[in-house]
Amino acid sequence: MSEPVASSPAFVQRLNFHARDASNESAALQAALSLGLLAHLPETGLGAPVPLATLARHVGGNLRGARAVIEPLVALGFVLFEEGRGYSLPATTAGFLRDEAFTARLHEARRWWHVAAKLPEAVRTGAAVEWNGASWDLLGWYRALFLGPPVPAPSPEAADFHDRLARAFARTQALVTAAELGLLERLLSGPVALAELARGTGASAEGLGVLLGVLGTLGITRSEGEAWGFTEAAGKALDAQSLPYFQRALPATMAYWEAFGHLDEAVRERKFRLDLRDPETARRIYQENASRISSIFASHLRLSRKAAELVKSMRSLAGARVLDVGTGSGVWGAAFGLADPSTHVTFLDSPHVLDAVRPHLAKLKLEPRSRLWAGDCLGVDYGEDTYDVILLPQIIPALPPVELPGFFSLLARALRPGGVLLISGYLLTDRRDGPLDALYFALRRYVSNEGDVLSLPEFRALLEPVGLTAARAFDMPIQQVVVAHRGDVPWPDAA
Incomplete structure (x- = not known):
């Protein structure tokens, strides 16, 4: 198998995409097809663009759901x-959607979403799997999709569309299966014979051969006679330390799998298979997330300290009272606690999440200057002129949009003169047409009945009415932060 030519950072980025966002991308394209969303858009220049509200009405869906589906398609160039004015189809998209044989292939691929989740079973047994009262040759589907002769597409754009809709989610399931079987760990020390891999993983040689072949198309594995090993790029990217970090993303992806398989239903009926407004579901998912984040606390702490340095360049943190709202693992508050030996940090979250924070504070010796506050961020009293710095680490997308004006009003009231509000997380462009990873994150928030990812103008529209009239975005490692205040704090020279 030939390995894709790519620099190590590009290879790692591609692997992370397939672990985290590829299924989101497939889900958006499949939902657009299932909803008939694209059928209601004219070819550019041959009709008036369709506004979002009209499009949502045409497909019988809600505005927020229709937007969550179509925005990634705009970023990908298919819309x-x-x-x-609204939305239309480029001539290339309109052209391949008129090809009935091609669109039939797209609809056929949609049928395999839920079946694909049974790939671990298929690889173990080497046999067909049962789903929805029928027998499915899942291994045969994978062979045809990845290892057989390519089926011609009407155009390069059509081939790209099909790859993203049909193969992206299938690649994610191949990674999930490899992780579940412990396959990649067995390749860390060098090539291993297929028969030995089958014995070690408890999988069938036939199923394992298909899986290794699919991983080969991802540039991860290659055959050496009867043995399989890592490609040179994978060997450099996936060592004993980085492989566990990479594979931690997969359970979170799978938590959303069933919900994404019913994304069209969520848009039309607002029926959410993973409803994080349900207290028990939220408790389970957020607790799992806090545990995963805690496992990579050290690396995230280094990144969070960059944000603390940014705020420290704007105002002193000596004696500062810091509030970390929706703290998660506590990494953002901890970074500010370490920024000055006299800061005091309050960590606010639900009790089961705070259980994951305590060990980190103890290890960093921050307990004497910390307070754990168990509560709902929308239901507590933040007080007045209480805090010098308020942190919102990736919490806004988890909150219902209707609650945000009141939430920001409470936070502004709690902020002292010269105080700073720092919001971390994804930030969309002003047109909400990128970046793609932020749009895929927003889609995940929609399908779990949460909030939204915002642009800087959208943040300013929420912040200015409550007196936080100065707001800017800053690039940080991995994500961005929005810093807001009343105009009484100088911006850093490098801003």
């Missing part, structure tokens, strides 16, 4: 957006 065009004209600000103030």
Whole structure:
């Protein structure tokens, strides 16, 4: 198998995409097809662009859901957006959607979403799997999709569309299966014979051969006679330390699998298979997330300290009272606690999440200057002129949009003169047409009945009415932060 030519950072980025976002991308394209969303858009220049509200009405869906589905398609170039007018199809997209044989292949691929989740079973047994009262040759589908002769597409754009809709989610399941079987760990020390891999993983040689072949198309594995090992790029990217870090993303991806398989249902009926507004579901998912984040606490702490340095360049943190709202693992508050030996940090979250924070504070010797506050961020009293710095680490997308004006009003009231509000997480472009990873994160938030990812103008529209009239975005490692205040704090020189 030939390995894709790519620099190590590009290879790692591609692997992370397939672990985290590829299934989100497939889900958006499949939902657009299932909803008939694209059928309601004219070819550019041959009709008036369709506004979002009209499009949502045409497909019988809600505005927020229709937007969550179509925005990634705009970022991918399959749909065009004209600000103030609406959406249309480029000639290339309109062309391949008129090809009935090609669209039939797209609809056929949609049928395999839920079946694909049974790939671990298929690889173990080497046999067909049962789903929805029928027998499915899942291994045969994978062979045809990845290892057989390519089926011609009407155009390069059509081939790209099919790859993203049909193969992206299938690649994710191949990684999930490899992790579940412990396959990649067995390749860390060098090539291993297929028969030995089958014995060690408890899988069938036939199923394992298909899986290794699919991983080969991802540039991860290659055959050496009867043995299989890592490619050179994979060997450099996936060592004993980085492999566990990479594989930690997969359970979170699988938590959303069933919900994404019913994304069209969520758009039309607002029926959510993973409803994080349900207290028990939220408790389970957020606790799992806090545990996963805690396992990579050290690396995230280094990144969070960059944000603390940014705020420290704007105002002193000596004696500062810091509030970390929706703290998760506590990594953001801890970074500010370490920024000055006299800061005091309050960590606010639900009790089961705070259980994951305590060990980190003890290890960093921050307990004497810390307070753990168990509560709902939308239901507590933050007080007045209480805090010098308020942190919102990736919490806004988890909150219902209707609650945000009141939430920011409470936070502004709690902020002292010269105080700073720091919001971390994804930030969309002003047109909400990128970046793609932020749009896929927003889609995940929609399908779990949560909030949204915002742009800087959208943040400013929420912050200015409550007196936080100065707001800027800053690039940080991995994500961005929005810093807001009342105009009484100087911006850093490098801003």
